[in-house]
Amino acid sequence: MAGQDIHAQRIMVLDFGSEYTQLIARKVRSAGVYCEIHPFDVDGASIKAFNPCGVILSDDPTTEPLTTNVQPPACLFDLQVPVLSIGYDVSQLAQKIKIQAAYDKTTPALVEQFVLQDCGCEALWTPANIVADAIAKVRAQVGERKVLLGLSGGVDSSVVAALLHRAIGDQLTCVFVDHGLLRLHEGDQVMQMFAENMGVKVIRVDAEQRYLDLLKGVSDPEEKRKIIGRTFIELFDEEAAKLEGIDFLAQGTIYPDVIESVAMKHGKAHTIKSHHNVGGLPEDMKFELVEPLRELFKDEVRRLGVELGLPHDMVYRHPFPGPGLGVRILGEIKKEYADLLRQADHIFIEELRAAGWYEKTSQAFAVFIPVKSVGMVNDQRRYAWVVSLRAVETIDFMTARWAHLPYELLEKVSSRIIKEIEGVSRVVYDVSSKPPATIEWE
Ligand SMILES: Nc1ncnc2c1ncn2[C@@H]1O[C@H](COP(=O)(O)OP(=O)(O)OP(=O)(O)O)[C@@H](O)[C@H]1O
Numbered sequence: 527m528a529g530q531d532i533h534a535q536r537i538m539v540l541d542f543g544s545e546y547t548q549l550i551a552r553k554v555r556s557a558g559v560y561c562e563i564h565p566f567d568v569d570g571a572s573i574k575a576f577n578p579c580g581v582i583l584s585d586d587p588t589t590e591p592l593t594t595n596v597q598p599p600a601c602l603f604d605l606q607v608p609v610l611s612i613g614y615d616v617s618q619l620a621q622k623i624k625i626q627a628a629y630d631k632t633t634p635a636l637v638e639q640f641v642l643q644d645c646g647c648e649a650l651w652t653p654a655n656i657v658a659d660a661i662a663k664v665r666a667q668v669g670e671r672k673v674l675l676g677l678s679g680g681v682d683s684s685v686v687a688a689l690l691h692r693a694i695g696d697q698l699t700c701v702f703v704d705h706g707l708l709r710l711h712e713g714d715q716v717m718q719m720f721a722e723n724m725g726v727k728v729i730r731v732d733a734e735q736r737y738l739d740l741l742k743g744v745s746d747p748e749e750k751r752k753i754i755g756r757t758f759i760e761l762f763d764e765e766a767a768k769l770e771g772i773d774f775l776a777q778g779t780i781y782p783d784v785i786e787s788v789a790m791k792h793g794k795a796h797t798i799k800s801h802h803n804v805g806g807l808p809e810d811m812k813f814e815l816v817e818p819l820r821e822l823f824k825d826e827v828r829r830l831g832v833e834l835g836l837p838h839d840m841v842y843r844h845p846f847p848g849p850g851l852g853v854r855i856l857g858e859i860k861k862e863y864a865d866l867l868r869q870a871d872h873i874f875i876e877e878l879r880a881a882g883w884y885e886k887t888s889q890a891f892a893v894f895i896p897v898k899s900v901g902m903v904n905d906q907r908r909y910a911w912v913v914s915l916r917a918v919e920t921i922d923f924m925t926a927r928w929a930h931l932p933y934e935l936l937e938k939v940s941s942r943i944i945k946e947i948e949g950v951s952r953v954v955y956d957v958s959s960k961p962p963a964t965i966e967w968e
Contacts, residue, residue: 532655535647537561538578540568540602541788542585542614543592546629548782550584550612550637552823557638558649560821565788566592570601580607580645582637585614587628592788608644610637653833656826657689660818664693668774673816675776676762677702677728678848679716681841682778682819685827688834689818690776691726699727699772701765703758706734707850707864710872719840731761738861745857747968754849775813779820780827844889845923853968855894863911866949867894870913873946877939878917878931887929890917892943893956893967901944901951910951913943918965926960 537554541547541563554561559579564572566583573581583598602609609623612633616625624644626636641647673690677683677700690698700720704713713730720726740753766772819827831841847853851871855863871892878884893916898909915936920926940953956963 532650532659533560535559535579537580537641538576539563539582539584540566540598542566542596543788544584544586544613547584550582553634553637554641555651557641558651559641559647560651563785565786565791566596566598570599573599573601578607579647581609583611583614587613610640653829656830657833660689661693664818668694671773672697672771673774673776674766674772675700679712680846684836685831686776686778686818687720687726688836691724699769701729701762703731703733703761705737707852710868729765731765733761741859750852751849754852773814774816776816779817781821781823784820847966853966854891856967857896863894866947867892869947870943873942874915874939881935883931887917888920889965899952908951910949912952913950914954914956916956926965928957928959
C-alpha cells in the first residue's frame with residue numbers, strides 16, 4: 527500500500543446531538559472509508575480544509591434540538607459533494623440531498639451505499655492498511671529515539687505495545703505495574719505474551735505488598751481508588767526515572783476520548799460516562815506523546831490487535847477496571863480476599879466461556895462481599911464468605927440489563943465455587959440493572 531494515503535478519501539459526519547452519531551461513523555469506517563465527527567456548528571474554514579468526499583448530517587428527531595438555531599454551516603452546500611441526512615429536518619434546506627427521517631435498522635446499509643457509491647470512495651480503511659499507516663507515522667515521529675509505555679494488559683495499551691514493537695522494536699520499553707489486584711495468572715500471562723513470545727522489553731514491577739500495606743485498614747471506596755491511582759503514578763515515575771534517554775511516552779488514547787461532543791458543548795450532556803481510570807499519567811511528565819490509536823474506535827482497535835497477531839480471546843476480553851479487583855472487594859482489601867475472589871472469578875468466566883455465554887454478555891465478574899454466612903461442611907456449621915456473580919448486557923455501558931443466564935449455568939458455577947474454594951459458603955446472583963445500579967459494585 528506504499529504511497530497510498532488512506533485518509534485521502536474522507537467523509538465528514540456532522541453531529542446534531544444524536545446518540546447514533548458514533549454508530550454512523552463506525553459504519554462509514556467499517557465500509558472502509560475514513561471519517562471524522564464534528565459538531566454541526568463547525569466553522570466553514572474547517573470543512574473546506576477537511577475537504578470531504580461527502581457529508582452526513584446526524585440528528586435524532588425524537589429529542590429536543592440542542593439550540594434554537596441548528597443549521598449546518600452555509601458553506602456546506604458550496605462544496606458540491608453528496609450529503610446524506612439521517613434524522614435532521616431538511617425542510618429548511620433547499621439543496622438536493624439524500625434523506626432518511628430517523629436512524630433505523632436500514633441505516634447501516636444506506637450509509638455504506640452512500641460512501642461507496644454516491645461519494646465514490648474506495649475502501650482503503652482496512653486493518654492491514656491502518657497498521658501500515660500507523661507504523662509509518664510512528665517511525666516518522668520517533669526516528670531513532672526511545673519510547674516508554676505503561677502496559678496494563680488491557681486492550682488499548684496491549685495493542686499500542688504490539689504496534690510500537692512492530693514499528694520501532696527495541697526502542698520501546700514497557701512498564702507493567704502488577705498491583706496484586708489482577709485476575710488469576712494475569713500478571714504472568716502479560717509477561718509471557720509480550721516479553722517471552724513477542725520479545726518486547728517489559729519491566730514488571732511487583733508491587734502487591736506495597737499496595738496491600740497502603741490499603742490496609744482503608745474501606746472507603748473513593749479513598750481506595752485514590753490510593754491505587756496515586757501509587758500507580760509513583761511507581762511508574764520511579765521506573766521511568768531509572769531509564770535513560772527516553773523522549774516519548776506512548777498512550778492508548780482512542781477516538782471516542784477526543785471527539786468534541788456537541789451535547790457537552792451546548793450543555794445538554796445527559797449522560798456522564800463513568801470511568802474506572804487508574805487516574806492516568808500526570809500531564810507534567812516531561813515527554814512528548816505518541817498516541818497511535820487516536821483516530822480509532824474501540825472495535826477498530828480490537829481488529830488492529832488481531833491484525834497484529836494478538837490472541838483473539840485477549841483482544842475481545844470484557845473491560846476490566848483500572849483499580850482491578852480493588853473495586854470488586856467491598857470494603858477493606860486483604861490478600862486473602864483477593865486470592866479468593868480471583869479463584870471465584872476464574873471459575874465463573876471459565877464456565878461462561880464453556881457455555882457460550884461469554885460473548886453474549888458485555889461484562890461478567892465476581893464480587894467479594896465481606897459478610898460471613900453459614901454453610902454445612904461435613905455435618906458441621908461453617909461460617910464463610912459470600913461471593914456475588916454479576917453479568918450484564920449492554921451496547922454502550924451507559925445503561926445495562928442484568929444478563930438472564932440459564933439457571934443450569936448459575937447452578938454449575940455456584941456449586942463449583944462452593945466446592946473448590948474453602949473460604950466461600952454462599953454464592954448469590956446480582957439482578958440489578960443500570961440505572962439505577964452501576965455495573966461495578968464500588
Ligand atoms: N497496572 C498498570 N501498569 C502499567 N500501566 C498501566 C497500568 N494500569 C494502567 N496503565 C496505563 O494507564 C493507561 C490508562 O489506564 P486505564 O485503566 O484507564 O485503562 P484503559 O484506558 O482501559 O486502557 P487499557 O485497555 O490499556 O487498560 C493504560 O492504557 C496504561 O497505559
